[in-house]
Structures are given as structure tokens and as C-alpha cells.
Amino acid sequence: MNKTLTALLLAAIAIPAAHADTPAEIRSQAFKKMLLQSFEPMGMAVRERAPYDKAKFEQQAEAMKTLAAEPFKHFPANSVTGKSRAKPEIWSQPAKFQADRDVFLKSVDNLAAIAKAGDLAVIKKAYGQVAQNCKTCHDAFRGPEK
């Protein structure tokens, strides 16, 4: 076998190992991705640590809709493994967990709609509501760091 082919095969084997594979890892990475790619960049503008750019903020708020929904696709039963901070209440009180998720996702939709008008004072309130909804769910359903 020539060297190039060997290298290609090894690369193909190495890729899956570098990715998250348990649902707990997948959802944790999805939460982090949302935080880094949209929630925190918007937060910089909201806290006036970075200039507010209407078009950019609109894009980040729009991207947040998809990014925010993603982690919630990865909460199958019995998936508290490794360093997962998911509390058992997620599965013993599924209606409350889903309600918290839905209120949160609605506030994310609202922020994206508000962003289009470009009024920073109104945006700050809508952003604050989203942040409050993160906290409400974390207080009820996310345990301490392990």
C-alpha cells in the first residue's frame, strides 16, 4: 500500500474518534456552540463591550433559532453519562422540561424578530428574557459541574 493511501485511511479512522459520540457529549457541545456562535457574540453587543452592528446582530439572532433547538434533540432516556450535568428531573418531569424549553425557544424567536427593527434598548430587554430562560431551566434541570 502506498503511503498516501495509508495516510488517508488512518485519517478516516481518526475522524470519528475526535467527534462527540454519546448523547450527553453531543448536547453539551451543541449548547457550547450556541453560546459561542450566537448567544455570547450578541451578549457583547448588548453589554456594549462590542459595537452594535444591526445586520450582524440580525444574523446572529437568526442563527440562534437553529442553534438553540439543536441540544434538545439529544436527551434520550438514560443518557446521564460521563460528565453530564443533566438532572434526573428532565425525565421524571418531562412536561416541565418541555415547557421550559418551549418558553426559551419562543423567546429566541422573539429576539430574532425584535432584532429586525434594530432598536438596541428593545433588543436588550428581549435578550435579557432569553438569558432569564437559560437560568430558569438550569436552576431546575442542570446539576453542578463534575
Ligand code: HEC
Ligand atoms: C430547557 C432547559 C435549558 C435551557 C432553556 C438552556 N439550557 Fe443550557 N443546559 C441544560 C442542561 C440540562 C444542560 C446539561 C446537559 C448535560 O450535561 O447533559 C445544559 C448545558 C449547557 C451548557 C454545556 C456546558 C455546561 O456547563 O454544562 C452550556 C454552555 C449551556 N447549557 C448554556 C446555555 C445557554 C447560554 C442557554 C440560553 C441561551 C441555555 N443553556 C438554555 C438545559 C437548558
